[in-house]
Amino acid sequence: MSQATTDAIVLGELHGKVKWVRLNRPEVKNAITPDAADLVRQQVEAAPDEGARVIVLSGTGGSFCAGADLKALAPVMAQFTGVKQVLEERYHPLVLAMTRSPLPVIAAVDGAAAGIGSDIALAADIRLASDRAFFAEIFVNIGLLPDGGGTFTLPRLVGSGRALEMAMTGQRVAAEDALEWGLVNHVYPTDDFETCVQDFAAKLADKAPCSVARSKLAIRAALGQCTLEQALTREAELQEELIATEDFREGVMAFLEKRAPHFKAK
Secondary structure, rough: OOOOOOOOOEEEEEEOEEEEEOOOOOHHHOOOOOHHHHHHHHHHHHHHHOOEEEEEEOOOOOOOOOOOHHHHHHHHHHHOOOHHHHHHHHHHHHHHHHHHOOOOOOEEEEEEEEEEHHHHHOOEEEEEOOOOEEEEOOHHHHHHOOOOHOOOOOOOHEEEEEEEHHHHOEEEEHHHHHHOOOOOEEEOHHHHHHHHHHHHHHHOOOOOOHHHHHHHHHHHHOOOOOHHHHHHHHHHHHHHHHHHHHHHHHHHHHHOOOOOOOOOOO
16 A cells, blocks of 8 residues: 655555545645646556555545646746646646546545646546535636646536636636536535545445446547547647746736736737
8 A cells, every 4th residue: 555644745545445645735725736746646556556446536625636836836937948848747647647547536526626636637537526616727817728638628528618618717617517517426515525435436446347447448538539648739739838928927926916917918
């Protein structure tokens, strides 16, 4: 079993046949860094050899993941280049590890799943939400576009119209709406959320592993004409263009200064 100390930024723990992997930066609502993405990927990849039959991704402190850690980015933003490389080498491997794992991956979304946190949740095979959960593709608020596979997964789950609205407006989609739209499979009361998720995952873990793995492989292979890899590459290329704009820098500074951004289309 892989297990981290409570002060680690990612925790991994086996409960029966269910491997829980938790982002553990509650002070920033589990905003994710490249290092954390690497650690989550490693936990996902290690799960089959640890005896797990189901993986649950979650966060601590009442949030799933509030997106990329912009405060960590701000000090080096003026020199920041190569976002395509960072996405391709750090974040995309996590998304692909989730989709390629022979184990079913559940995103247990309590609180915020925003920005790339939303996209990571969307990459899971099944999403379970607490009644205080919400999803938000907030990239537009800082002048960017979804870059964790959201342009691939979101329209396949909710249709192009709702996907475009989420990407273009950054709107929050509350748990009950997410259930109606097909973003999540089930919504559970917050007070009993982890117990409900564990019960769901444990029942899934008792199903025939080879059947589950091949169902996952076949259904994912049948999705559309555009592959996830192609969508990820397209997102990285476009993000590389956007991150060089004045609007991106303005969006980040406005976020940090808690004011409305003033975009100039530059």
